[in-house]
Amino acid sequence: MMTRIFWVMFVTALVMGSARLNYGAPGPKFTDSGGGNKHNLSYSNTNVNFKATNSTDMRARQICIFCHTPHNARPQTTLWNRSDTTQSFGHYSSSSLSLHLDATARTASDYAAEPNGSSRLCLSCHDGVTALGAVLAGVPIEVNGSMYTKMTGDHVFDRAKITNSHHPVSFKYTAEVVARLKTLENPVSDYWLPADAPSQESPGAPGTNKARQFVRLDKEKRMQCTTCHDPHQSQFYDTNTPPLTPFWAYDGRGLSTVNADTVHDEVCYACHSFKTPNP
Numbered sequence: 001m002m003t004r005i006f007w008v009m010f011v012t013a014l015v016m017g018s019a020r021l022n023y024g025a026p027g028p029k030f031t032d033s034g035g036g037n038k039h040n041l042s043y044s045n046t047n048v049n050f051k052a053t054n055s056t057d058m059r060a061r062q063i064c065i066f067c068h069t070p071h072n073a074r075p076q077t078t079l080w081n082r083s084d085t086t087q088s089f090g091h092y093s094s095s096s097l098s099l100h101l102d103a104t105a106r107t108a109s110d111y112a113a114e115p116n117g118s119s120r121l122c123l124s125c126h127d128g129v130t131a132l133g134a135v136l137a138g139v140p141i142e143v144n145g146s147m148y149t150k151m152t153g154d155h156v157f158d159r160a161k162i163t164n165s166h167h168p169v170s171f172k173y174t175a176e177v178v179a180r181l182k183t184l185e186n187p188v189s190d191y192w193l194p195a196d197a198p199s200q201e202s203p204g205a206p207g208t209n210k211a212r213q214f215v216r217l218d219k220e221k222r223m224q225c226t227t228c229h230d231p232h233q234s235q236f237y238d239t240n241t242p243p244l245t246p247f248w249a250y251d252g253r254g255l256s257t258v259n260a261d262t263v264h265d266e267v268c269y270a271c272h273s274f275k276t277p278n279p
Contacts, residue, residue, distance in 0.1 A: 037233060039247070041066045041132060041143060050132055050149065054142040059135075067231075069137045081135045082124040089115055089123065089159050092168035098184045099171055105180045109171040110222075115162070117218050118226045119169040128156035154242065173223045173271065181272075190273040197270045201256060210254035211263075215270040228267050236263045 036048040043052040043060040052060035059065050069081035076084075091113060093100045099111050115123060124130055131148050133141035140147035157166065171177075173193070181191040192198070194217075197209035214235070218224050225231075228249055235251035238244055238260035245260055250267050252258035268274065 039067075039231060039233075041141075049153070050143055050151065052133065052141055052143055053145050057141060059138065059141050065135060065137070066132070066141070069135070072136065074136065076121055077118065080121065081137055082121070083130070083134065083136065084120065085123045085127045085130055087123070087127045087129055087159070089127075089157070090163045091115070091170065092166060093163050097168065098181055099168060099177075102180070102184055105177060105184065108176045108180055109173070111168070112170040112222075114170070116170045117220070117222055117224050118231075119224045122225045122231070123157060125151055126155060126157045128152065128158060167228075169224050170222055172221050173217055174221050191271065194270045199255075200262070200265050200269045203269075203273070209266065209270050210252075211250040211266040212270045214250040215267055216249070223271075236260070238263075 036045040036051075038048050038050075040048070040063050041051050042063045043055055045051045054060050065081060067081055068079045070079060073079040073081060074083070091100075091111060095101075098105050099109050100106065105111075114120070125132055128151050131140050131143070131150055133143045133147055133149065135141060143149040175193060178191045178193055181189075185191075192206070194209065194212040194215045196206045197212050198205050199208040199210055202208050215227055217227060226249075229247040230249045231247060234243075234245060234247045236245045236248045240260055243260070244264045248263065248267070250263060252263040252266075255262050255266060265274075
């Protein structure tokens with residue numbers, strides 16, 4: 001009974017915290033439009049590739065437990081219930097990425113050699129090595145018939161993907177960094193802080209970006225996975241395969257045309273214009 005009360009209070013705190021921070025996003029939900037919420041690994045979920053399968057394990061029927069615990073948690077984030085990934089990933093190092101090539105930009109952004117913060121928390125499942133049911137509190141929870149089931153498929157982020165084909169993470173995005181990037185890449189690309197961002201619908205009007213209040217840097221002003229993605233639920237569901245907006249932080253409010261492309265691009269435009277080819 002006490003555990004159930006805790007989870008109710010915990011989810012309520014997440015919702016209220018989001019509202020206070022003006023993120024505008026509701027807290028975790030059990031299912032998403034068109035199918036089960038893929039971050040809900042509980043036994044009762046449906047239409048997902050990975051879920052708990054031992055109905056006699058009471059933990060398997062809980063939703064939050066796969067990431068959070070009320071007791072003996074790790075300090076990385078709120079009541080964290082997973083061990084740190086043991087893998088080495090490196091960072092995105094394109095031959096045209098200024099953060100990687102320019103010493104001044106690299107120093108100002110403190111571009112981490114390895115993903116840190118919330119991005120590293122995501123990798124405690126998405127590394128393709130750590131068991132999905134490997135929680136701190138107790139023995140691993142059985143997922144897909146085994147305590148050792150690991151994530152597979154396109155959603156695994158290994159070293160090759162992170163260094164070669166995915167947006168950089170774990171770098172500071174400050175006014176100093178923006179100024180340096182503007183100097184280096186003008187006039188091909190432009191950069192701005194989210195608060196000053198124009199909208200893709202009005203590119204000449206600073207501060208009009210509709211996604212800017214949902215695109216959030218972490219407490220160290222670093223761009224992380226959670227800058228664009230909401231780990232608890234997607235704010236905009238699209239029918240593309242794969243979706244353009246997986247667990248997207250922005251729902252499209254304020255845009256005159258709302259579809260997967262415009263909702264996706266408004267988030268990107270909260271920090272920079274589009275460069276062709278991509279860096």
